[in-house]
Amino acid sequence: MENKVRVRFAPSPTGGLHLGGVRTVLYNYLFAKKLGGDFILRIEDTDQSRFVPGAEGYIFECLKWCGIEPDESAIHGGDYGPYRQSERKRSYLGYAEKLVENGYAYYAFDTPEELEAMRQDLRTADNPAPQYDQTVRGRMRNSISLPADETKTMLLKNTPHVIRIKLPDDEIISFQDMIRGEVHFNTGTIDDKVLLKADGMPTYHLAVVVDDFLMKITHAFRGEEWLPSSPVHVLLWRYLFGEKNMPQWAHLPLIMGPSGKLSKRDGAKYGFPVFAMNWTDPATNELTEGFKEKGFLPEAFLNMLAMLGWNDGTEQEVFSITDLIQKFSIERVHKAGAKFDYEKAKWFNHEWIKGFNAEDLRLKVKNVLEDRGLEVDDTILLDKVINLVKDRCTLLTDFYDQAYFFFRSPATLDIAAVRPKWTMEKKEFFISLCQEFEALAEWESAFIESAFKTIATEKNIKPGELQLPFRIMLVGGKFGPPVFDIAGLIGKQETIHRIMNSLEQF
């Protein structure tokens, strides 16, 4: 029990949950479930200035849609709460102070203006981004540069201050990354990161380390963008809890957009979703479309994300979540970033739609149709329709275009497709056909087809010449399942009605 695997996804609730975030969730989840471990959701809301109402609830909604339930979280409960860092605020100060006492950190009183001035002064072409490090530490106002008593009085007077880590001047920090192998950094190239902010909140650096320890996290997955600050975290573990207790790190490769790092702008620009679900920015009211609303199945969405950076070494590409749990291995996660390919994403969805049966899709298709104003209460009919058209649907939303004519006459007919070859003889054929239809005892696709062919032979017209017009009459365009199946499902009277109605327009 002591060695139980515990992983965590720790998003900052500042907006929509994008592709990369969901993939991080997925890999966390797969890893934990494969090893019988727990998946924890921790909210990293230490930046009060970036609080966005609704963002936290939205994250939970996205996970729910994906079918990934945390074992522990702010709403699922658990023994290691609270699961929001803002609610754990008081626990961080002690650790920060302990670091100061041991000489691993120090108080810094520099105001934002002073910091800005320092950066201005030191900025050169060769050093465009001066850091608060060993080279400048001495000229700033902190408990290292200032006399002890002055520091003491400033502290007593509640002078606004932060606590910064004091990085060793020149030390190689290395650790094993589960994906990249051994990585190392020289502390001389890293700045003295702020650990505790002036408002008493910890920064990410302190909070991850403290919470990962307190929550007994065994393996920590995060995006590659964290790699450069990982030596700070390693040092913090060493100073606070012992490096041997540190979780094993795995820095996941980034998901790229068409031009560089994937952003929600790419979505708007190239017409594909980047968020799991629709997200409306409460400040600007700007809506960013989600995969869910675009018509993706969660199974396909997850499948696609899993393959963006991982494969099982075989040629298999379609995986269910249970399959993924069984086969996932961190060793096979790619090191390089992957460019997101919307065409491939759609292919996954198409595969999943084709693979599902009518019952699996029923509810979702019904919703799509009803969203567009089609009332569907005949489940038997709906199932038949789904089976007939699902191969033609890449997105769930395609079901409307592919199936609406089963429930409603087409609004417009592609007359241009029939008119060039339209003749009086053909018109007569359809009139006779309607009479024949009226007389049909059983309205079933095979009988409809044979009646159609019989009349065609009588009129001496090739059946093939007549099928397209018939299709246009029933469907409105050159698409859809076999015509006789359509006629069979929409019913005798409706078929005759559509034929007669079309005859007036051709």
Next chain:
RNA sequence: GCCGCGUUGGUCAAUCGGUUAAGACGCAUCCCUUUCACGGAUGAAUGAGGGGUUCGAUUCCCCUACGCGGUACCA
């Protein structure tokens, strides 16, 4: 600038020193189908560049180039 991580077709990618360098998406052509799809077949398309190591490098090492990330009291 500095630091780090990467680099196999347009994209996702297999290969763990010896292969005609898989497969998938997309694209093209054909077959099936008197619609559109599905399905099937075929094709075009890949190891960034340069040095090593080795009998032999896509694979191991170095350099260069390029890409990405970081360089905040944001995560």
